[in-house]
Amino acid sequence: MKLIENVSRPVSRRGFLHGALAGGVFVLSARFIPEPLWAAEGEAAAPFEPSLWMSIAPDGIVTIVAHRSEMGCGSRTALPLVVADELDADWSKVKLEQAIGDPKYGEQDTDGSHSVRSSFDLMRQVGATGRVMLIGAAAAQLGVSPKDCTTEPHFVVHRASGRKLGYGEVAAAAAKLPVPKKEDVPLKPRSEWRYIGKESNSLFDLPEIVTGKAIFGMDATMPGMVYASVEHPPVLGQKIKSYDDKAALKVPGVQKTLTIETFKPPHVFQPLGGVAVIADNTYAAFQGRKSLKIEWDSSPHSVYNSAPFRKTLETTSRQPGKVVRNVGDVDSIFAKGGKTIEAEYYAPHLAHVSMEPPVAVAEYRDGKVLAWAPTQNPQAVQETIAGVLGIKKEDVTCHVTLLGGGFGRKSKPDQVAEAAVLSKQLGKPVKVVWSREDDIRFDFFHSVAAMYMKAAIGPDGKPTAWLQRTVYPPINSTFDASATYALDEMGLGWNNLPFDIANHRAENGPADYHVRIGWLRSVANIYHAFAIHSFADELAHNANKDPVQYLLDLIGSPRIVALDLKGDEAEEAKNYPLDTARLRRVVEIAAEKSGWGKRPMSKGRGMGIAAHRSFLTYVATVVEVEVDSKGQVHIPNVWTAVDAGTIVSPDNIRNQFEGAAVFGTSLALFGEITATNGVIDQSNFHNFQLARMNRAPRHVDVQIVKSEAPPAGVGEPGVPPFAPALYNAVFAATGKRVRELPLSKTKLV
Amino acid sequence: MIRFKVNGKEKTFDGDPDMPLLWYLRDVAQLTGTKFGCGMALCGACTVHQNGAAIRSCTTPMKEVGGAEITTIEGIEPMHPVQTAWMEIRVPQCGYCQTGQIMQAIALLKDNKDPSDQDIDTAMSGNLCRCGTYQRIRAAIHQAAKHQAAKETA
Structure with a gap:
């Protein structure tokens, strides 16, 4: 069964990028003409169908469609800001309309740190087109040439006379004008941007958030809905053999139980299956589950035990794998028998644990589904529900609420499908609420990984050959049960080492999956950067060199790195070449801001650095640690330098990178998911710990490099360099080289 | 009942x-x-x-x-000094935990008009933020303390 078409994957999502842009532009021009762009005064009684991206009401209120989800990265605000800037709108007169899932908006998956990158040009064009049409309408009304008119926020102004007309006043007339061709629509020069890149930008939803009025998925309701909580199979793929719900039905507030069929592989985003307790409220549904007695059948995944699995990964990592990048000939250098250094690194599974667990409300009626969900990808909701229920995806309407965090988990809408399946059985709307235990035990986990590194060292201490091998269950196993290689994920920090080494080979070895694997904020970059930048630091110390200088030497002279990329990655590299000048610059800025080499370091204190480009953004991070007498790690300071190209909201970007340091702290110090006989061992924040305020970095300094390069990612790239920088700092502080995540597994004193 | x-x-x-x-x-x-x-x-x-x-x-x-x-x-009658500070410092990312953070901060400032960093850590470390806005929460609490003091002397 081909359940999902066009659902994002790490690689194919790049494919959609181009389709979305091309499709988006086409849709824009096609739909500007036949549909009213703006509501006209005389048409107020007629059903108002806003055009695809924006509309202007007679009172001047501009409504801009946000087609990306808001999970805390700022996309919902950033893209409309771009429209408003080119439109020359007054932001205080802008309302946002959150788009439902619909391919007419192009791709809508808010992931891969690409919302601004993929839609920046289109949003500029949308706004600028509107501005040209408003000028045209106003000029006609004033009896002057459009060439003699300009705009100020929300007004068209005749330059010579100073006469002006408000956007609302001319909107109706503007709507009747032909849509100008792209070449007749000038974009503002950067110097005239009012919102793009400005400090004053803040999240559109900020007032609602601080007053508790913001509506997240957890807060969505439908009239007449019931609550459901699902007891999932403890091991992936298990089916119900039998179950007894007598005790559950006696729990106050429990109405009934229903079953959800276990998916047929590949699992993709289908429901896991299980027994659902339907109740009057969430608490009753949770309580009812505790009294269920379920017997599950067997699953091939019950063999999954984390400790032996780690050994399997490590054994594989010592064998040759598939070559994903080759420069020169590492084997001949190693064969010469000079000095070599080998090291192995390990990183465990992680869970996303967004503060809002998975939740959704859906109603099935007359062969159609209406859903409200905190989803990163409403089109995946349509496709998943359509596949599971055997209906057309056009018959699934998915409204997007605010997301209480996402981090990649909420690209996968299995819980929305559960709500739809249950609603079909019940004949009324159902709200499915996952507990924290459900969230942690049944995640699409960040993969567990083993990395093997080997370098031959020249007389100057620099590597003459560098071999790196990575082995982990691939994300692709979620879409193809036979997948064992992660070749689609090599762009995530593995086939693009930016170091100037004459002989270099990167490989990928095979691994089986036993839990659902998914993408988590910055994805494979986490363990790839951990291995590469820990190893680089090891080589620096081995050569008795300063780690910053050694890193700069590894990066080498300013140049465009030649990469052997194919398909979408090659296409992307045309606009986003890997430029070592930009990487060097962030290293230099982070080092300078941190006072690298100049800060006095007392006993137990140390600093470490790592620099990693991901999601096309260059980031260098310096972490300062203090290891106390009990071996506990404190992080007084973090300095991060970021070159993300053209940016929209600088303060939001600082917030993203401050947050990335905390996210990085969680995974570096505490994060580990393990399995015993296929069952996940962790369940809540007591045994899957996150950094709290008292363990988070005390101060994170974020420096944003001014750049006119095309916009790159900001949500994810702060994460990868953090853990290696922290571990390198721990080495500097204690002399202990730790090669596995998280640090809590190693006694430092 | x-x-x-x-x-x-x-x-x-x-x-x-x-x-x-x-x-x-x-x-x-x-x-x-x-x-x-x-x-x-x-x-x-x-x-x-x-x-x-x-x-x-x-x-x-x-x-x-x-x-x-x-x-x-x-x-909480908006804008409470804590909410004002949260807006000024632009604390939230996704915002989901922030109402809990704000309620915790309001309770802290009721008992402690001018909390130190250590006081804030102690009071706020039971409130998780997966987006990682702790640095801004700390700054916002200090700022809210100033707003509150100004309000009380006004």
Whole structure:
């Protein structure tokens, strides 16, 4: 069964990028003409169908469609800001309309740190087109040439006379004008941007958030809905053999139980299956589950035990794998028998644990589904529900609420499908609420990984050959049960080492999956950067060199790195070449801001650095640690330098990178998911710990490099360099080289 | 029958006395500003005030709120100095935990007009933020303390 078409994957999502842009532009021009762009005064009684991206009401209120989800990265605000800037709108007169899932908006998956990158040009064009049409309408009304008119926020102004007309006043007339061709629509020069890149930008939803009025998925309701909580199979793929719900039905507030069929592989985003307790409220549904007695059948995944699995990964990592990048000939250098250094690194599974667990409300009626969900990808909701229920995806309407965090988990809408399946059985709307235990035990986990590194060292201490091998269950196993290689994920920090080494080979070895694997904020970059930048630091110390200088030497002279990329990655590299000048610059800025080499370091204190480009953004991070007498790690300071190209909201970007340091702290110090006989061992924040305020970095300094390069990612790239920088700092502080995540597994004193 | 007040209004409850206050607030009273995060008092997303003190509503059964005055984020008159500071410092990312953070911060500032960093750490470390806005939360609490002092001397 081909359940999902066009659902994002790490690689194919790049494919959609181009389709979305091309499709988006086409849709824009096609739909500007036949549909009213703006509501006209005389048409107020007629059903108002806003055009695809924006509309202007007679009172001047501009409504801009946000087609990306808001999970805390700022996309919902950033893209409309771009429209408003080119439109020359007054932001205080802008309302946002959150788009439902619909391919007419192009791709809508808010992931891969690409919302601004993929839609920046289109949003500029949308706004600028509107501005040209408003000028045209106003000029006609004033009896002057459009060439003699300009705009100020929300007004068209005749330059010579100073006469002006408000956007609302001319909107109706503007709507009747032909849509100008792209070449007749000038974009503002950067110097005239009012919102793009400005400090004053803040999240559109900020007032609602601080007053508790913001509506997240957890807060969505439908009239007449019931609550459901699902007891999932403890091991992936298990089916119900039998179950007894007598005790559950006696729990106050429990109405009934229903079953959800276990998916047929590949699992993709289908429901896991299980027994659902339907109740009057969430608490009753949770309580009812505790009294269920379920017997599950067997699953091939019950063999999954984390400790032996780690050994399997490590054994594989010592064998040759598939070559994903080759420069020169590492084997001949190693064969010469000079000095070599080998090291192995390990990183465990992680869970996303967004503060809002998975939740959704859906109603099935007359062969159609209406859903409200905190989803990163409403089109995946349509496709998943359509596949599971055997209906057309056009018959699934998915409204997007605010997301209480996402981090990649909420690209996968299995819980929305559960709500739809249950609603079909019940004949009324159902709200499915996952507990924290459900969230942690049944995640699409960040993969567990083993990395093997080997370098031959020249007389100057620099590597003459560098071999790196990575082995982990691939994300692709979620879409193809036979997948064992992660070749689609090599762009995530593995086939693009930016170091100037004459002989270099990167490989990928095979691994089986036993839990659902998914993408988590910055994805494979986490363990790839951990291995590469820990190893680089090891080589620096081995050569008795300063780690910053050694890193700069590894990066080498300013140049465009030649990469052997194919398909979408090659296409992307045309606009986003890997430029070592930009990487060097962030290293230099982070080092300078941190006072690298100049800060006095007392006993137990140390600093470490790592620099990693991901999601096309260059980031260098310096972490300062203090290891106390009990071996506990404190992080007084973090300095991060970021070159993300053209940016929209600088303060939001600082917030993203401050947050990335905390996210990085969680995974570096505490994060580990393990399995015993296929069952996940962790369940809540007591045994899957996150950094709290008292363990988070005390101060994170974020420096944003001014750049006119095309916009790159900001949500994810702060994460990868953090853990290696922290571990390198721990080495500097204690002399202990730790090669596995998280640090809590190693006694430092 | 349990009698209590929510945001100044008299309420009664005769359902399951073991039901946590959180689910009463969210599913029965439809006050959804109080969030569900863990159900074990480990994350603080569900923080409300019981007679002015911050409590975790997810582990407070209804049978324990009899006679109590419960205040949720909806009962805080906007803009409270803490909310103002949260806006000025632009604390939130996704925002889900922030109502719990704000309720915790309001309770802290009621007892401690000028908390030190250490005081803030102690009071706020029960409130998780997966987006990682702690640095801004700390700054916003200091700023709110200043706003509060200015308001009181005005």
